[in-house]
Amino acid sequence: MRLRNVAVTASLLPVLLLQGCGNDAGMVAAAPAAHKANRAATTDDAIGSDDPVLNAYYAYRVALDVMMRSGGSKVTQLQPVMTPKMFQAISAQAKYFRTNKLHNTGLTKVVWAKRTLASNGVLVSACYDTTAARTVNVRGRGVLPSTTPTRWLDQMRVVNQDSRWIVDGGTTTPTAC
Numbered sequence: 001m002r003l004r005n006v007a008v009t010a011s012l013l014p015v016l017l018l019q020g021c022g023n024d025a026g027m028v029a030a031a032p033a034a035h036k037a038n039r040a041a042t043t044d045d046a047i048g049s050d051d052p053v054l055n056a057y058y059a060y061r062v063a064l065d066v067m068m069r070s071g072g073s074k075v076t077q078l079q080p081v082m083t084p085k086m087f088q089a090i091s092a093q094a095k096y097f098r099t100n101k102l103h104n105t106g107l108t109k110v111v112w113a114k115r116t117l118a119s120n121g122v123l124v125s126a127c128y129d130t131t132a133a134r135t136v137n138v139r140g141r142g143v144l145p146s147t148t149p150t151r152w153l154d155q156m157r158v159v160n161q162d163s164r165w166i167v168d169g170g171t172t173t174p175t176a177c
Contacts, residue, residue: 053115056081056158056165057124061110064090065133068104072097082167083159089169102143106132111151111177121159121168127177128152149174 049055063077072094079087097103113126131150137143156170 051115052165053122053124053158054113056167057113057126057154057156058110060156060167061108061126061128065104065108067094068097068133068135071101071103080164080166083161083169086167086169101138102135104133104135106134108133115158118157121157122165123170124154124156124158124167126154126156127175128154151175151177153177 049058059081063081066074066077067090075091075094078090082090109129109132111127111129113124116123116125129151134142135144151174152172153175154170154172157168158165159168
């Protein structure tokens with residue numbers, strides 16, 4: 001039972017760490033009709049929107065899935081899709097996965113994503129489903145309680161840095177989106 005508590009903490013670590021990333025001051029909706037993209041495909045198939053901001057978010061989800069499926073051993077794909085501060089936070093999660101020999105099976109599915117203009121970048125709101133992305137231990141046994149939510153709402157800042165859109169952090173909360 002104690003290992004399950006540790007696994008829940010590992011899975012929610014990005015939520016706890018990313019809340020301090022970036023600056024939320026001035027995060028206001030400037031566009032009343034936010035661009036919306038419906039993505040029912042897995043994150044591996046999701047990249048390809050005509051919106052570079054949404055593509056940055058989808059690339060972030062794919063890179064995060066790769067890290068979690070690898071048990072935290074693959075992190076190089078994360079650097080190009082996020083700010084250094086966010087990379088530091090996600091690297092701590094990767095280390096936790098490596099240390100505790102955890103990894104995810106399956107893929108995270110982005111259900112929908114939309115963007116809203118903000119004073120310090122662009123806010124991407126996205127609903128994703130983790131039903132197929134189970135966190136397991138070295139024996140392949142699920143380590144999260146059956147009551148762990150499977151639908152999550154990301155509120156991520158995406159900023160243009162060196163002519164590239166990258167994710168700068170935000171919040172993730174369980175929800176029935």
